[in-house]
Amino acid sequence: MIDDTATRLLTELPPASAAWGSGLRKRYRRRVAVDGVSLAVGRGEVVGLLGPNGAGKTTVIKMLLGLVRPDAGEVLLLGRPARDPQARARVGYLPELFRYQPWLTAAEVLDLHVRLAGVIVPDRDRRECLATVGLADRAGDRVGGFSKGMQQRLGLAVALVARPELIVLDEPTSALDPIGRADVRDLLLSLKARQVAVLLNSHLIGEVERVCDRAVILDKGRVAASGTLTELLGGRELRLRLDGVTPEAEVRLAAAGRVRRTGEAYTVELPAQQDPATVPDLVADLVVLGVRVHAVEPGRVTLEERLLDIVRADQAEESR
Numbered sequence: 296m297i298d299d300t301a302t303r304l305l306t307e308l309p310p311a312s313a314a315w316g317s318g319l320r321k322r323y324r325r326r327v328a329v330d331g332v333s334l335a336v337g338r339g340e341v342v343g344l345l346g347p348n349g350a351g352k353t354t355v356i357k358m359l360l361g362l363v364r365p366d367a368g369e370v371l372l373l374g375r376p377a378r379d380p381q382a383r384a385r386v387g388y389l390p391e392l393f394r395y396q397p398w399l400t401a402a403e404v405l406d407l408h409v410r411l412a413g414v415i416v417p418d419r420d421r422r423e424c425l426a427t428v429g430l431a432d433r434a435g436d437r438v439g440g441f442s443k444g445m446q447q448r449l450g451l452a453v454a455l456v457a458r459p460e461l462i463v464l465d466e467p468t469s470a471l472d473p474i475g476r477a478d479v480r481d482l483l484l485s486l487k488a489r490q491v492a493v494l495l496n497s498h499l500i501g502e503v504e505r506v507c508d509r510a511v512i513l514d515k516g517r518v519a520a521s522g523t524l525t526e527l528l529g530g531r532e533l534r535l536r537l538d539g540v541t542p543e544a545e546v547r548l549a550a551a552g553r554v555r556r557t558g559e560a561y562t563v564e565l566p567a568q569q570d571p572a573t574v575p576d577l578v579a580d581l582v583v584l585g586v587r588v589h590a591v592e593p594g595r596v597t598l599e600e601r602l603l604d605i606v607r608a609d610q611a612e613e614s615r
């Protein structure tokens with residue numbers, strides 16, 4: 296009876312996060328690489344991990360995957376201990392530095408990883424996986440003759456082939472040409488549509504901005520900021536080029552939001568939840584007040600600007 300109740304309660308629990316880490320710390324000799332990081336990747340969620348070189352991104356990823364033992368903190372991978380083979384078999388991983396056996400063909404590398412994962416993947420699915428990463432016609436070629444970008448594509452195929460529930464990609468596009476990067480972006484969007492969770496470490500911030508639901512910004516081993524893109528980037532901006540701005544017009548601009556001015560360029564920070572009439576009403580009122588409106592451009596703080604702000608503020612604090 297008690298067993299039945301326990302089983303029912305367990306099956307009714309919401310599914311555990313795809314990856315979950317709490318209070319993670321790692322020190323290499325005297326260097327603290329990761330200092331109390333907590334983060335979670337929900338089922339079907341795409342999370343970007345950002346930060347300058349040496350911030351601790353790869354170390355966090357390796358701790359989440361059970362490849363590096365944390366000095367402190369806890370990790371669960373698909374609700375299980377990170378070293379549990381049952382959890383690992385359902386996770387795809389593209390490491391930052393990868394090198395495949397040069398004497399094997401692309402198809403053989405894939406076969407090897409399927410066998411290591413202990414799963415069954417039909418031949419047709421393996422071929423399809425190589426086609427997804429643009430290597431359909433190179434399946435029989437030895438990896439030793441592959442370019443860096445082709446090896447990275449093969450790494451992606453290895454991460455994808457066993458149809459994992461979580462994919463961890465550490466710099467997946469560092470060796471790819473612009474078309475390859477766009478392909479990976481499409482691939483990430485199709486994974487998202489299939490509810491596959493993704494943890495993406497990338498220095499290509501535009502990539503993260505386009506595909507991620509949330510981002511975690513690491514700096515010096517700590518979480519400097521995290522949240523949905525709207526939470527991280529705040530409201531929208533309106534960039535205007537104006538002349539003939541009277542004091543009354545300045546009051547009208549300030550009523551719309553905080554104003555910054557450089558010569559004729561005015562930037563108004565609009566609230567996150569704005570009325571669709573805000574911008575046309577503002578422009579109409581400015582014209583009535585005698586202002587000449589040369590340009591009106593909606594804008595938004597980019598993730599890159601936000602990241603630079605955070606990292607530079609931290610550097611300034613440190614040099615004080």
Ligand SMILES: Nc1ncnc2c1ncn2[C@@H]1O[C@H](COP(=O)(O)OP(=O)(O)OP(=O)(O)O)[C@@H](O)[C@H]1O
Binds near residue numbers: 326348350354
């Ligand atoms: N195996 C190791 N032995 C000693 N120090 C290490 C080791 N791995 C990482 N570190 C140190 O830990 C810190 C964080 O490194 P990590 O590779 O996690 O950073 P990262 O954010 O992934 O950097 P990048 O963007 O350059 O890849 C660095 O100071 C690095 O020198």
